[in-house]
Amino acid sequence: MQSNRQIILESTPRGIPTPENFSLRNAPMPEAGDDEVLCRTRYLSLDPYMRSQIAGRHPSGVVVPGDVMKGETVSEVVRSNVASFSPGQIVRCMGGWQAYSVHIGGDLNVVADHIDPPSYALSVLGMTGLTAHAGMIWQAGVRAGECVVIPAVTGGVGSVAAQLCAARGARVIGIAGSGEKCRYAVDSLGTAGCIDRHSEDIEARFGELCPDGIDVYFDLVGGPTLRAACRHLAHYGRVVLCGLMAEYNRADRSPGPDPGLLIAKRAVVSGLVVYVYEHRRDEYIWECLPLLAQGKLHQREDLTVGLENAPAAFHRLMSGQNFGKVIVKV
Known part of the structure; x- marks a missing residue:
């Protein structure tokens, strides 16, 4: 039976988080209910604000030991009970540090074809x-x-x-x-x-x-x-x-x-x-696409492969060892 791999906060770090502050858990596969969409995570964004969530000091939410780590993802629709989403679509959502997540339709944003590679929806065009x-x-x-x-x-x-x-x-x-x-x-x-x-x-x-x-x-x-x-x-x-x-x-x-x-x-x-500027995201994207096409704007991505390696990548980020935008390819 297929399970859902998740990274949970095992203990509250003192100072820089280490991989030992996290653990990999195999949870039951989530199911999409009425008006819900099941998504498979393809890319996970790691960001410094997550450390503030762990400390309980961030407006986007708090993470305590036992919780799945929060985070923005680029995901693929696997099963949909929402008419506006179909299997195979690529979406941006708050999928968290896990392989699968379930969302209502209003919490999903389609990643447009002109955002290529799709990970750019979490970096230079995100x-x-x-x-x-x-x-x-x-x-x-x-x-x-x-x-x-x-x-x-x-x-x-x-x-x-x-x-x-x-x-x-x-x-x-x-x-x-x-x-x-x-x-x-x-x-x-x-x-x-x-x-x-x-x-x-x-x-x-x-x-x-x-x-x-x-x-x-x-x-x-x-x-x-x-x-x-x-x-x-x-x-x-x-x-x-x-x-x-x-x-x-x-x-x-x-x-x-x-x-x-x-x-x-x-x-x-x-x-x-x-x-506060989320409503202007599309305006920003259309303003920057020409700069990307002209080579005047680019993004170096610090890519880690494998959800199980997210804690080590987060440690590198929070100790200043990263080089570019930190992304995990799940």
Whole structure:
């Protein structure tokens, strides 16, 4: 009898999650009831916000020991009791860390043929890309000639943000975790420079690479890097707060930047929650398809094969070892 493989949270991690915090469970195969659709997971997106779900601090939900890990997937319809969906269709849904999932029709979104490969619905043409575009284009309004600083620049969101800003004529400075990643940022993402956070003094390099100050800082990490960037803001600089990668694995929160400094800089600080822009997802996709076709936008995917390997891939993501958007091919 066929079963449904699931990854559950075995124990709450202290610090960076390890594979030992998760376990593989064989559950009964779910069945589609009236007005429901049974889907088989093809690709699973792994994202830093999942660590915040485990800590009980994320608006999208909480995961406690014994729960199946939550997550967005690209899935294939296996059986449908909804007239608008047919077996074989590829859909995007919150399938979670499991091989099969059941949904009502309203929770499924068809992955269009022009999204190719289908995993792009989870990366450059999915929530990752939408986050980058919403933060830099719609919220910060990045303009040509501005100095834009993006930490975690070779990650899923950061890499798309860098390319979108460069395509608009901005001067992009990235921050990454190795010399190899910094070379990739300059050679492939269009950044004018990149700071190796492990071997260089970030604040000193801000002074060298951004002599007139930082016009836009896309905060994906929080912590000391955010405070350093705020000290180097240009007058009327904009800060978009989006992620807390430097703090997700901590039980407490580090202090934020000095409000007096932000006042003196006449800075605009705004928070970004990508779900607010979900209704504009198609607008974003159609805006970016030409950039993909022209080679001005691309996504490096850090692909792991096998659901059983998702915990190890998540550990690499949360310890900064990933290179690109982390996807599991189930």
